Amino acid sequence: MTADVPDLRELLDGAVVVALPLRVRFRGIDEREALLMRGPEGWSEFSPFAEYDDEESAAWLRAAVDFGWSAGPAPRRDRIPVNATVPAVEATRVAEVLARFPGCRTAKVKVAERGQTLADDVARVRAAREVLGPEGRIRVDANGGWNLDEAERAAHELAPFDLEYLEQPCPGVEELAELRARLHDWQLPIAADESVRRAEDPLAVARAGAADLLVVKAQPLGGVRRALDLVAEAGLPAIVSSALDTSIGLSMGAHLAAALPELDYDCGLGTAALLAADVTASPLLPVDGAVEVRRVEPDAELLARHTASPERTAWWHERLARVHERLAG
Structure with missing residues (x-):
């Protein structure tokens, strides 16, 4: 683990890539994909749109790490x-x-x-x-x-x-x-x-x-x-x-x-x-x-039901590895 980025193995431990259907077409897509990961503070999400390059996606990974691995600021409203x-x-x-x-x-x-x-x-x-x-x-x-x-x-x-x-x-x-x-x-x-x-x-x-x-x-x-x-x-x-x-x-x-x-x-x-x-x-x-305002725990049965295909899961894992290398470097 670097000063602020966990090891890639830690991010992937228990991570799940999901593909969720939409009720109506939105932003040109009918299905929303996301990589979900679990940190010490709870579950977090890395889901830059597929067309975003690794440089732009780095901010999304930094956000996922921040939310899953660091305690957040005190809420002013619930x-x-x-x-x-x-x-x-x-x-x-x-x-x-x-x-x-x-x-x-x-x-x-x-x-x-x-x-x-x-x-x-x-x-x-x-x-x-x-x-x-x-x-x-x-x-x-x-x-x-x-x-x-x-x-x-x-x-x-x-x-x-x-x-x-x-x-x-x-x-x-x-x-x-x-x-x-x-x-x-x-x-x-x-x-x-x-x-x-x-x-x-x-x-x-x-x-x-x-x-x-x-x-x-x-x-x-x-x-x-x-x-x-x-x-x-x-x-x-x-x-x-x-x-x-x-x-x-x-x-x-x-x-x-x-x-x-x-x-x-x-x-x-x-x-x-x-x-x-x-x-x-x-x-x-x-x-x-x-x-x-609350943390969300995924349901194991729903995660299993909506797990992305092996090909899409591999694509997201490869993407995560590239973006992680940018942050860790």
Whole structure:
């Protein structure tokens, strides 16, 4: 074991690679894979998406080690209000999706999906507003899918639905700053996600005045402590979100949200509702619009049922070995 990274054998001891089916297609996948490992503090998760390279995946492994092998910061709350997440489904399916998030009064609606149009986005957001009513909160997430002019046009088209904020409407920090200037009189906040977690300098967006809010995720940012430090240094309100994790990964996000000094926005930690299966008989599902802050123990029978194929397990073990070598080196 190095100063802060356990030996690879220790990480693999008892580790399980799972493949969990999704209820609806999300981020172009129908199944979510994750490598689960057990440390002295409990179970943890390493689940960078398959297309992420080893350099980017290193932060995800650092987060898994931090959560499984180190005691976390003291929680300030034991329940985290969460939003519903609406993938880029047809508008006719929005009510069905929202029904899986009982008590949630905020919906994050995915927009700017490749192969879809702004009209599709408008119809999806309209359907969410019809379900939530005038008191519900709606935020949209473009995952950087619009250019500057497309984002400005979309903001105009979506204005009748009283958006809470736009999440990552454009990919670049300069574009976000210009869009924020163009929308200043509207008082429509801009939230940055990819410009934080996938940036060489995650604080650049804050220094440039390109966002009003930060969306932070424990795994991509290297763990709970590193994410807390980032939020403190940025000096912006934060929303904690997930990367379509298992309930074990969601537990990491819940502990991050619990440790924030202030939590003024519903968090994107209710996504276990999008899984058709999980690794525990007590998943971190929204109850009365919130999830609990607790460690999650997987169920042996569920782990066995959803263990990935030998080929995918070998792929994840090889990936873990390469990424571990980066950290240990």
